[in-house]
Each structure stands twice: as C-alpha cells, then as structure tokens.
Amino acid sequence: xxxxxxxxxxxxxxxxxxxxxxxxxxxxxxxxxxxxxxxxxxxxxxxxxxxxxxxxxxxxxxxxxxxxxxxxxxxxxxxxxxxxxxxxxxxxxxxxxxxxxxxxxxxxxxxxxxxxx
Numbered sequence: 001x002x003x004x005x006x007x008x009x010x011x012x013x014x015x016x017x018x019x020x021x022x023x024x025x026x027x028x029x030x031x032x033x034x035x036x037x038x039x040x041x042x043x044x045x046x047x048x049x050x051x052x053x054x055x056x057x058x059x060x061x062x063x064x065x066x067x068x069x070x071x072x073x074x075x076x077x078x079x080x081x082x083x084x085x086x087x088x089x090x091x092x093x094x095x096x097x098x099x100x101x102x103x104x105x106x107x108x109x110x111x112x113x114x115x116x117x
Contacts (some may be wrong), residue, residue: 008096019031028051031048031051032049045069046069082100084096
C-alpha cells in the first residue's frame with residue numbers, strides 16, 4: 001500500500017513557530033518545533049523528530065521517530081509516527097511504517113478522550 005507521508009504538512013512553517021535543531025558531529029540528531037499558539041506554552045515542543053544517529057550508507061535503512069503532541073489539560077499526549085529513511089530510493093527516500101500505525105493512532109485518541117477521575 002502506498003501512502004503519502006505527512007512530512008510536508010507536519011513541518012510546514014507557520015507564523016510564530018520556533019524550530020530547534022540539535023547537531024552532533026556535523027549530523028542532525030533531532031528537530032523540535034515549538035508553537036505557543038498550538039500548545040499554550042513555549043516550553044513543550046508541538047513536534048519532535050529523532051533522526052538516524054549516523055550518516056546513512058547508500059543502502060542502509062534508518063528509522064525516524066516523529067512525536068506530535070496534543071495538549072489535554074496539563075498533559076501532553078504524544079502521537080508517534082515511524083518512518084524509514086531509504087537513501088537507495090532517491091526520488092522518495094522517506095516511507096511511513098504502516099505496521100502498528102493504527103494501534104498507535106487508536107491509543108492516542110483513547111488517551112485524548114479518557115476522562116480524568
């Protein structure tokens with residue numbers, strides 16, 4: 001099954017956003033996007049992406065974890081999306097991992113709708 005990755009819409013620049021890029025040894029390790037209007041605070045990122053730890057070889061596959069947060073009261077509920085970076089597929093090197101995706105989304109909405117006791 002082929003599905004367009006949501007990278008463009010997730011990382012699309014918006015007014016009053018702030019992006020923080022963590023670089024180690026010349027490699028991008030993580031990206032955090034802070035959006036006070038969405039999250040209600042500038043202390044917690046709205047989106048976090050953890051990238052492969054080493055520069056990928058031409059044939060190596062690396063996993064990218066993207067956490068998007070939704071604020072509920074004082075809690076921040078994460079939705080984790082997992083992607084594979086496959087540099088050997090030059091025109092579209094990033095693919096979403098579909099295994100377990102529906103369970104992750106279902107768990108995210110379960111915690112959003114869960115009532116406090």
